[in-house]
Amino acid sequence: MPLVQADRLTRIGAALLRAAGATEQEASAVAAGCVSANLAGHDSHGVIAIPTYIDRIRVGHIVPGAEWKIVQESPTTTVIDGHWGFGFHVNAKAMQLTIEKAKIANVAACTVFRQSHVGRLAAYPLMAMREGMIGIATADSGRSPKHVAPFGGREARLGTNPISIAVPSDLEAPFYLDMATSAVAAGKIQLAAARGEQIPTGWIVDSEGRQTTDPRQFRKGGALLPLGGTEGYKGSGLAAMVEVLCGLLTGLGFGVEPSGRHNDGCFMAVFNVAAFRPLNEFKREVAEFGRYLKATPPSEGSPGVFYPGEVEYLREQQRKVSGIEVESATWDKLRALADEYKLAAEFDPA
Ligand SMILES: NC(=O)c1ccc[n+]([C@@H]2O[C@H](COP(=O)([O-])OP(=O)(O)OC[C@H]3O[C@@H](n4cnc5c(N)ncnc54)[C@H](O)[C@@H]3O)[C@@H](O)[C@H]2O)c1
DSSP: OOEEOHHHHHHHHHHHHHHTTOOHHHHHHHHHHHHHHHHHTOGGGTGGGHHHHHHHHHTTSSOTTOOOEEEEEOSSEEEEEEEEEOHHHHHHHHHHHHHHHHHHHSEEEEEEEEEOOOOSTTHHHHHHHTTTEEEEEEEOOTTSOOOBOOTTOSSOOBOOOOEEEEEOOSSSSOEEEEEOSBSSOHHHHHHHHHHTOOOOTTSEEOTTSOEESOGGGGTTTOEEOBTTGGGHHHHHHHHHHHHIIIIITTTOOSSOOTTOOOOOOEEEEEEEGGGTSOHHHHHHHHHHHHHHHHTSOOOTTOOOOOOTTHHHHHHHHHHHHHOEEOOHHHHHHHHHHHHHTTOHHHHSOO
């Protein structure tokens, strides 16, 4: 697998997206967002997705340069119509506005609909965290194809419906949770299939509802399982609540829209820590809490305890130096696009 430095990968991704019609701002947001997912170790949400986004532009599912419109608002709430723009761009703008509102009102929330994939969800709560606020985001896939079977079922009727919460602290690694409510993100199954690897039992069932370790069964009528294994009803419940916040509260509805257009409904909320207690005290105590968790004696065979967000930070530090391993199938697709757009010189600079 080629090992590519993050800045080169970002330049390639942005050039391809620009060539496909994205504005400068959109291309940078999407490429940087994908590479930040690669750096964090979530390759399923990294540059592997860029060819898919370009396909979606070609079929009109993503509209470059789309209007970003507030359709309803109050001092603390906003409803945003992304007009099928890039989720990375639309959602970041929505979070920025929500942060600005929380600077005045201490709490603020928004819903966003008609936007494409938002990628690694943590990107948005982390924006609030950097402003001394607690950020929460949930996302579903609106009424686009579902991937997750509700607990006890064998047909996909829920999205992978991720939840992310980021909290300011004095820790070196940001303290944040970023997780799909399914056993894993759907992209991890596709990544395993692209890499020709098997997956652990408990991630998917095949079309007959049987457990399988073959990731290709997912595309053949299989379904992801909800988070929680034998207690998957809890993951299923979380996913249902995310669907209510992101599908029903946004007005997107539930179930599958026949067009198959990807539509990441989002609900996001921001809380200004200083409205509850002094920010510096809170940040200090979150750091103490993180270290307290880390100091837990390890269980047998365990590498020790990590606080939420730490694993991603450690991977990021390592990959910033070593570069990012891009699976050959993805690298070949990026190269073919570069050839098509006559960007070979940018792809392989002398
Ligand atoms: N936009 C979308 O539609 C969408 C849908 C689903 C998932 N996603 C994204 O996919 C990515 C992957 O999600 P996932 O659920 O497969 O990730 P995951 O299973 O790796 O879980 C990630 C979370 O678990 C924590 N974690 C991981 N290992 C840990 C350990 N050993 N100890 C303590 N904490 C640990 C991480 O810090 C993080 O908060 C996320 O970025 C998510 O936002 C996006």
